[in-house]
Amino acid sequence: MPVYEYTALDANGKNTSGIIDAESPGSAQQKLRGSSIYPVSIKEVYKTTASKRKWSLPSFRSFSRISQSELSMMTRQLSTLINAGFPLVSAISTLIPQAGSHAFKKILSRIKDSIEEGKSFAGSLSLYPEAFSSIYINMVRAAESSGTLEIVLGRLADILEKQQFLKNRIRQALAYPLIMTLFGSVILFVLITFIVPKITGMLQGTGQELPGITVALMTMSDILKKYWWLILIVIVAVIFGFRYLINTEKGRYQFDKTTLRLTVMGDLFRKIAVARFARTLSSLLENGVPMIASLEIVKNIVGNVIVADTISEAAKDVEKGHGLGKSLSSSDTFPYLTVQMILVGEQSGELEAMLKKIADIYEDDVETTITSLTTWLEPVIIVIMAVVVCFIILATLLPIMKLTQIH
Numbered sequence: 001m002p003v004y005e006y007t008a009l010d011a012n013g014k015n016t017s018g019i020i021d022a023e024s025p026g027s028a029q030q031k032l033r034g035s036s037i038y039p040v041s042i043k044e045v046y047k048t049t050a051s052k053r054k055w056s057l058p059s060f061r062s063f064s065r066i067s068q069s070e071l072s073m074m075t076r077q078l079s080t081l082i083n084a085g086f087p088l089v090s091a092i093s094t095l096i097p098q099a100g101s102h103a104f105k106k107i108l109s110r111i112k113d114s115i116e117e118g119k120s121f122a123g124s125l126s127l128y129p130e131a132f133s134s135i136y137i138n139m140v141r142a143a144e145s146s147g148t149l150e151i152v153l154g155r156l157a158d159i160l161e162k163q164q165f166l167k168n169r170i171r172q173a174l175a176y177p178l179i180m181t182l183f184g185s186v187i188l189f190v191l192i193t194f195i196v197p198k199i200t201g202m203l204q205g206t207g208q209e210l211p212g213i214t215v216a217l218m219t220m221s222d223i224l225k226k227y228w229w230l231i232l233i234v235i236v237a238v239i240f241g242f243r244y245l246i247n248t249e250k251g252r253y254q255f256d257k258t259t260l261r262l263t264v265m266g267d268l269f270r271k272i273a274v275a276r277f278a279r280t281l282s283s284l285l286e287n288g289v290p291m292i293a294s295l296e297i298v299k300n301i302v303g304n305v306i307v308a309d310t311i312s313e314a315a316k317d318v319e320k321g322h323g324l325g326k327s328l329s330s331s332d333t334f335p336y337l338t339v340q341m342i343l344v345g346e347q348s349g350e351l352e353a354m355l356k357k358i359a360d361i362y363e364d365d366v367e368t369t370i371t372s373l374t375t376w377l378e379p380v381i382i383v384i385m386a387v388v389v390c391f392i393i394l395a396t397l398l399p400i401m402k403l404t405q406i407h
Contacts, residue, residue, distance in 0.1 A: 008032060008039040066107070066131040068167075070100050072160035074108075079153035088149070089115055107131055120144055135159075135280055135297050142287045152287050159283055162363065163276075169367055173374045177381055184385045189224065191392065196221045203399045210399050217395035256305040260333075268369050273302040274338055275362035277311065282355035292319055307333055324351070337361075 010016050016037065025042050032039050074095055081091035092112045099105040107128050114124035122141035125132045136156060143152035200218045203210060210218075224231070245251035260266045277298055284294035295315040299308040310333040317327035325343035328334045338358055345354025 007041050008037045010037055066101070066104050068160055068164050070104060071131065071136075072157050072164060074099065074104070075153050075160060076157035079150050079157060082153065083150040088121060104131070121149070133301070135284070135301060138289055138293070138297055139284060139287050142284075142289045145288070148287070155283050155287070159279060162279065166272075166275075166363060166366065170370055173370045177374060177377045180378070180381050184381070188385070188388055189228075192217070192221050193224045193228065196392065196396070197225065199396050203396075208399065208402065211395075211402070213391070214395045214399050217392060253305050256307075260304065260306055264369075264373070268366060268373075269304065270307075270333075270335065271362045271366050271369070273304045273307045274334060275359050275366065277302050277307070278338070278355040278362070279359035282352045282359065285355075286352045291324070295324075310334065 008016050028042055029039050077095055077098070078091055081094060082088065086094065089112055092108055092115070096105055096108045096112070099108055110127070111121075111124040114127065115121060120141070121144055122137050125137050125140060139152050139156055140149070143149040196217060200210075200214065200221070203214070246255045259269050262269075280301060281294055281298050284297060285291065289297070292315055295311055295318065299311040299315070302308055302311065310328065310331045313331070314324060314327035317330070318324055323343070323346050325339050325346055328342065329339045341354050341358050342351065345351035348354075
């Protein structure tokens, strides 16, 4: 069934827009008028004929990436509707107008049409890897097999909400130090480039020999004033070069290996990876996904190549009949506490519950570490700024004091 994008006027005469599925533009107009919405323009955006689908396949990746908060909200609402007795297609139809972005509305409309054509929910989701991760799709596939879709969707919503909360917490913690650094850098640049030259120019006019610290400041000021554009190009080139390198297999491996060796940040990145591993593996196992398949899925979301390689090697050992805890203990990538808790979980038959506990411990630890780091970071930035400002003040005051002593 074709999908139409419309702009219209509601019963109060206010502008509104959205998408609707109908057999034809005339049917779309009738549907809208039946809801007291009066269309101004209607444009077809999708049609589920075989020929149209064939040509539209390349455009699947043209959708803008769906935000995690939008996905978690949809998942939570879908779980609630299905739990309340709504059929899957009706539940998705109910959520389409509530989707925050047009891209997500189109994806949900196409998923609904795909299900009506006979595809499974998981199979329909797999057409849009930009919006739905392999974890999401595999958990839905397992839920459809076991008939527990509403429960699994609720757990998926929990996972997405926890991940979003942790990301937001990190962003909030780093926002203030980053803003301080940015504004401080801009102020110092303006001060050194425009204010200092006027002061040092007057001092040079006196004909006296300037102190070394003043000469250094003048040199720095000249460089920034003449070559600021070159410095900016170098900074941009370094940023893009770094991004290019970490997107290569070798560059990413070296970067992840280096980050794990850092004293404080290495522990933080390790804890984040372990928390993701434990939380996701627990949910996959609870929903009937086999251990080997779960490990293959989890290794792709930990965010670190070294940790992913360790999980991949552990999966090979598990396939040979070894326990997960013993397999992970052959490497020092995973913390000792994690390995011991997994061993206890396997021995007690409560591995899923123990993995949840591991995730809770490390997520709390990550939040505490971030709070502690930002507490120290703010005064360090202030001290650095103060040292630079003192350097500028001394460089300008020393020759002035020397001049007053002569006279």
